[in-house]
Amino acid sequence: MPDYGRTMVAHRLVRNLLGGAAVLAALLLVVFGLPAINRAVPTDRSLAGRLYEVGAGVSVQPPPGARVDASKTRPGDERAAVLFLVGDVRYAIVVQPFGGQIAEAADKLRTKIKATQGYQVTGDEGAVDTVSGLAGLSGGYTAPGRCGRYAVFLADGRSIEVTVSGAQLELQRELAGIDDSISSIRYGGVR
Amino acid sequence: MTVAGRSGGRRWRFSVRPTPRAARALKSLQLPAFWLLGLIMLAGVLRLLEILRADLARFPVATTSAVLLFALYAVPFWLFIASMDFLEREPPLLMATAFAWGGAVATTAAIPGTQAAHDLIAKLISPAFAATWGSAIAGPTIEELLKALGVVMIVLVARKQINSVLDGMVYGALIGLGYQVVEDIVFAVNAVALRGQGDGVGPVVATFFLRGFLAGLWSHTLFTALAGAGIAWFVVRTDKPMWWRLGGLCLGLGLAWLTHFVWNSPLFADGLGSGAAGVLLGMLGKGLPALAMVLALLWVARHREAHYYVAQLARLHDPKIATPGELQIMGHGHLRADARRYGKARCGRAGERAVRGLQTAQARFAVELSRVDHIAPGDALLVHCRDEVLAQRQRLADLGHPEAVVSPMRPAVPRVVVLGALFAVVLFLLIWQAIRTMNAA
The missing domain is CATH 1.20.5 (Single alpha-helices involved in coiled-coils or other helix-helix interfaces)
Structure with missing residues (x-):
């Protein structure tokens, strides 16, 4: 060549x-x-005002010191989600259309939690209420190095799923504020 | 056989860049891009298998049915895309590579990429903006880029096989089809997980109707065909100034992005007006312009390529190779089909097969003619192709049907128009019924 x-x-x-x-x-x-x-x-956005509108008609008072992870937050009219970060504790609220009973909604949330490898639901579920009168069920779960709480409420054809997870000590420290926040969840709040 | 000439008529002579006869598939092995493509494909396939294995472990019935259902769904699309280029068919291995890029590489790369882009929109603008416009911006930007890279890779490993804009559309559409099928499988299994009621086929069937039926006609197959057309324009039209070629490239990529953006956008997400009619109108308003645009581009690209190859045979002026009537129908798929039907009507199945044989031999001869600058009298391949045409002609003549033309009694309205209209009406009714059923549910 x-x-x-x-x-x-x-x-x-x-x-x-x-x-x-x-x-x-x-x-x-x-x-x-x-x-x-x-x-x-950075993922966090500062919170403004007392009540935070999650979306789909649901609002909540965030726990003290909470920041919003903007990348995991999806407001919407039909479905909505927010992820609060309280220190290293993750506090998530997911709202979506649901046509069943509260027991079915709790079962669905448990299945979702258990679908994550290593996550196990622990103990029995108990009734839980919010200040605005939403009735729901709550329980606990564990994961390697973490533990968590969950709660589920129904409102107007929607389920409101709440999950909280973090390291044992950190979660204990923040739990009171988060419990207050869960109690403040309301439907049709700030619209 | 003394008439020479690569040019296929003045208007069409630059529309096609024939594959040189010296081009061999094995030569691709010498190209670094070939080995890079192999590595990328291996990584993509492994990642896809990992995803499917996890889905299979959780929902074996749903995953298996989703894979089977969408694999069957891909068949008519594949056949249509493959038939787009009747005269100069693409190598099956290259077509499979394009499909695999869309299904294994683009999908698996898009999962982290699109998620990250969506998150960035939420962080840099706002979660509310991301919830409304995130899919419309992140989806087309990441996914169209990844799929277009597949067309670029095909060009890098088999540049000589991209002969015309039509070839780019074929490879682009196949990449889009691979993407669409795998994405739909993943969405179907996600729907099962979201329902939270264990393994079942209900959400899979619902996803099949939603994404396969309602959104299937104006989805990734169509978007990437536009991108492929733009890339092929840039590659093939070396007769044009660079700015003109770049303009075509940008137009193709831009249209792919825009049609995807419009489809993903929240505009008319709930339809135009209320009820099923409103939803249908909204969907057609977003999808039909894109479909019409691609079909129009396909029509132009097919006819340009067909004219080029028909001109190769026409220049021989040999009615034994192709009569004027056969040349007239050669570039039109529906007329070729009518000629086969006419052959069947006159001579039964043997007549239909003989017409098909002649058409295939003529197409191959035309392609081989386009690959040489001058026809040497002793060119073995051309002689072989010519003899094949003559043999098929003799086969027809023996059946008493010497010319593969359409029936003189052919209806005034072409059958393709009637069938097309019928297909559109049936599809319209099915979509309408599906929307009504979903609304009722």
Whole structure:
């Protein structure tokens, strides 16, 4: 092969390698780069006002010192979710349409909790009420290195699922404020 | 056989860049991009299997039924896409690679990417904005990029196989189809998990109707076909100035993003007006313009390519190879089908098979003619292709049906129009019924 031909082939291979590497780089940027940037951007947003509107007609008074994880918060008219961070304790409220009874709603939430590897529901469920009169069920669960509480309420064809999890000591410290917050959950509050 | 010429008519001569005869599939093995593609595909397939294995462990019945249902769903789409390019068919292995990129690479890469983009919108703007517009912005931006990268990879490993805008649409559509099928399977299993009532096929069937039926016609297959057209335009139209090629590339990618954005956007999410009619109108308003745009582009791309190849045979001026009547119908799929039906009507199944045989041989001969600059009298491959056409012609003549043309009694309204209209009406009614059923539920 003449030198000119060899050079052309070499150039073609280099261009091909650069093109493939560019595709790979773009893929890596999406798979690892974006999540890394996402982790680097602070998640919390300060809370304003006494009542926080979760969405779908539900509002709550956040516990003292709580911040909102904006990336896990989805307000909406039909479905809504919020994740409060109280220190290292995660306090989540999820509202979604539900047509069944309170026992079925609790069963669904337990199934969801147990679907996470290592999570186990512990003890019996008990009745729980909010200040605004919502009646529900609550219980506890454990996970490796963490423990948690859950509660579920029904309001106007919607289920309001509450889960709280954190390290044993940290959770104990924050639980009183979080319990007050759970009691403050109301439907049709600040609309 | 003395007439030469690669050009296929003045208007169409740049629409197609024929695959050079020297091009061989094994040559791709020498390309670094080929090995990178192999590595990326391996990683994507392993990740996809990991996801499916976890789903199978939790919901074996639902996952298996979702995989089977959506695999069957992909078949008519695949057949339609493959038939788009009758004259110069794409290599099956490359088509499978495109499908696998969409199904295994783009989907698995999109999961962390789209989630991160959505979260960033929530953090940098607001959770409320992300809840409303997050899917419309993050979805198209990440997913269309990942799928378009698949078309770029196909270009890198098999540049010579991208001969026309139509080829780009074929590979783009297959990548979109792979993405659509795997995404629908994942959504179906998620619906089962969300219902929280154990393993069951109910949510799978509901997802099939929702995503397969109601949203299936204007989904990823269609979006990525637009991106593929833009990339192929850039690659093929080297006769145009660079800014013109870049303009076509940006237009294709931009339209893919825009159609995806419109479909994901919250605008008319609850339809136009109330009830099932409102929902149907809203859905058609968002989806139909995109579908019409892709079909129009497909029509233009197919006819440009067809004209190019038909011109290859026309320049031979040999009625034994192709009569004027056959040349007239060669570029139109519905006319070729009518010719096969006419053959069947006159000579039974053997007549239909013989017409199909002649059409296939003519297409192959046209493609081979386009691949040489000058026709040498002793060119073995061309002689073989010509002999195959003549043999098929003889087969037809023996049946007493020497010319593969349409019936002179062909109805004034083409059958394809009638069938198309009928299909649209049936689809419309099915969608309408599905929406009414969901509203009632």
